[in-house]
Amino acid sequence: MQNSLTRKPIEVKISTVVAVAVILNESLLSSLELALKEMTGGSPDFFDDEFAIIDVESIAAETLDWPAIIALFKSCGLHAVAVRNAAEEQHATIRAHGLSIDVVSKAKPELPREQQEAPEIQKPVTATPMPTAVEHIPAMIIDTPVRAGQRVYARGCDLIVTASVNNGAEVIADGSIHIYAPLRGRALAGARGNTNARIFVTSMEAELVSIAGIYQTFDSGFPKLSPNQPIQIKLVGDSIEVSSLKST
Structure with a gap:
């Protein structure tokens, strides 16, 4: 009550x-x-x-x-x-x-007025200040299977999954995605447009993968890759590249 x-x-x-x-x-x-x-x-x-x-x-x-x-x-x-x-x-x-x-803002920030009108003069060399510390967002870690119908979103960071991502499940990250188990569902990295994000998988059986909004399905089969090798998925231009991640 x-x-x-x-x-x-x-x-x-x-x-x-x-x-x-x-x-x-x-x-x-x-x-x-x-x-x-x-x-x-x-x-x-x-x-x-x-x-x-x-x-x-x-x-x-x-x-x-x-x-x-x-x-x-x-x-x-x-x-x-x-x-x-x-x-x-x-x-x-x-x-x-x-x-x-x-609304997508495309305007560039204006310089302060004194910087716009300052004459070009040689300035004395001064010590460069240390950059402001950037807040570190740790990766999200999921150690249980992601089941059909479930959606996991790692906002502002990488996503690490140590269990399987089943058919009908979806994992999303603003950064890269690391899956140390079979990927049978969907994996979408760089969800906010990070074209450098990647997807790493130990067993590739995905329904769909995406990097920065560019996606690829596998209805016609998976690329021929070296057996027993982890897979790397990255963006090359406007295309998804799926390749074996061989040790150097």
């Missing part, structure tokens, strides 16, 4: 939500539908109810049929929640369809 009296009707807490970025390079609905069918193989649960941020920087957003776009994504398991890089005059229309505006 005491809990019911002290408990608030609504509580707001900070929660981390991971969303995929969907970059539209065309506005024609039929082209987008065809591309999604090729990507997903027609599977309605390919994206497993992921939240999606739609990036319209490459197209004219005013030509989009928002209800049709939202319905198309939903049919593939993507829930559109926000739009990125839309012109300001389109914000009201976008919000009217239940989508938020994802």
Whole structure:
């Protein structure tokens, strides 16, 4: 009885939500539908109810049929929640369809006024101050199996998993991912755009891997790799490279 009296009707807490970025390079609905069918193989649960941020920087957003776009994504398991890089005059229309505006700041910080107007003079050599210490975020360690339907997210750090990642499970990290067991589910490293992030696996049986939003599935089979070798997955240009991690 005491809990019911002290408990608030609504509580707001900070929660981390991971969303995929969907970059539209065309506005024609039929082209987008065809591309999604090729990507997903027609599977309605390919994206497993992921939240999606739609990036319209490459197209004219005013030509989009928002209800049709939202319905198309939903049919593939993507829930559109926000739009990125839309012109300001389109914000009201976008919000009217239940989508938020994802603001990406591209402005460079201005120099202080005295630095902008200072004449170019030779300054005396002075001792360089020690850099400010950077807070170290330790890796998240998971030592129990990640089961189907579970999602683990290592925010701002690497993720180390010492047990298997089963089919239908998903592990995500802003840094690199190290899995010292079979990877049968999904692994997404560099979730906030770190293109230098990597995935290391001792037994590669993944459904999907991703580095900084660029992903690869293995419906047609896995690359031919040296047996009994740990695997390294990294980004080379705009492509995923899967290779054996041989000792030097």
